[in-house]
Amino acid sequence: MTTMVTAARTGPAAPAYSGPSEAPDVPETEIRRHELADFLRSRRERITPEQVGLVRGRRRRTPGLRREEVAQLSAVGVTWYTWLEQARDIQVSPQVLDALARALLLDRSERSHLFSLAGAVDPAPGTECPSLTPALRAMLRQLEPIPACVQNSRYDILAHNRTYARLLCDLDAVAIEDRNIMLLAYTNEEWRSSVMDIAEVTRLMTAKFRASMAEHLAEPSWKALLKRLEAASPEFRETWARHEIVGPGGRSKVFRNAYVGLLRLETTDLWLGPSAGPRLVTYAPRDKETRERLQRLQDLVPDAED
Known part of the structure; x- marks a missing residue:
């Protein structure tokens, strides 16, 4: 694996660092490098060779793994990884961070922390939303009939x-892998017939x-979804080709529900993390009249958890 390295290749070692609370004038990028270095070192030192399939040997004095062992497991250069733990000013790609996270056996929270410190977006697809807690599921139920x-x-x-689950279609009848709003909006006729002005909404x-x-x-997961949409819907292909961009945000919507009739709603997005990732979407x-119809809709659905 080829790793990009900045001018720090020949520069001096990173200066002594006492921690973010004692360095008010230190640039944020330098603080992040030192916090990342400390985090990597702490996780390296807690892993035994046996945990990653290595032989311990008789003369091992280093607690946990050696730097060269982490480099080997991550398929990166030893010097480069050493500089990373020394908080040198080098560049690290999301793919290398992914390899380091796997080599250091990071759990989901630790992996998220690693990418946050590095200021990078996690490339791993299909990971469960870390904010989807039992408390959040309980809150979803408490919001009913909204x-x-x-x-x-x-x-x-x-x-x-x-x-x-009954707002736009019988969502419980949709396979879990197909519960994607883009797919439903372009390919599910029940969903499409429930949305007023479907062409503008899908745009x-x-x-x-x-x-x-x-x-x-x-x-891969994003590319696979895009490929699936392009194959399934000529309408999507035409809309996608326009290269239009709209930022996130709530808006008023009107649905014609199959069970209770016309619903006038206001959507709100509540972000569950520091970035524009998982979000709680409510339809107030x-x-x-809409409030009463939502109550009737709730009464029609069996009392079961999703």
């Missing part, structure tokens, strides 16, 4: 409450999807 769901930036529906959704995908262009009624 429809609500948790989505990620790729528009996958990660969790939902009962009224959302805006596609523009938001393109904006989100800018940070995930190389990720805009008038009394």
Whole structure:
């Protein structure tokens, strides 16, 4: 693996660092490098050779793994990894961070912390939303009859409450791998017939999807979804070709629900992390009639967790 290295290759070693609380004038980038170096070192020292399939040997004095062992397991250069633990000013790609996370046996929270310190976006696809806790699922149920769901930036529906399950289609009848709003909006006829002005809605959704995908262009899951949409929908191909971009945000929506009739709603996105990733989306009624119809919709759905 070839690793990009900046001018720090021939520069002096990183200066002594006492910690962010004692260095108010230190640039944020330098603070991040030192915090990243300390984090990597602490995780390297806690892993035994046996945990990663290496032989301990008789003369081992280093607690945990040696730097050269981490470099070997991550397929990076020993000198480069040493500089990383020395907080040198070098560049590290998301792919290398991914390799380091695997070599150091980081759990989900530690992996997220690693990428945050490095200021990089995690390229690993299909990981469970770390914010999807039992407490959040309970809150989804407590929001009823207001429809609500948790989505990620790729528009996958990660969790939902009962009224959302019947808002636009029978979502519980949709296979889990197909519970993606882009797919449903372009390929599910029940969903499409429930959305007033479907052409404008899908245009805006596609523009938001393109904006989100800018940070995930190389990720297999995003490329697979794009390929699937292009194969399934000529309408999507035409809309995608416009290269329109729209940022995230809530807006008023009108749905014609198959069970209770017209619903006038206001959507709100509540982000579950520091970046535009997983979010809680709620659909609040805009008038009394809609509020009453949402209550009737809730009463029609069996009382079961999603």
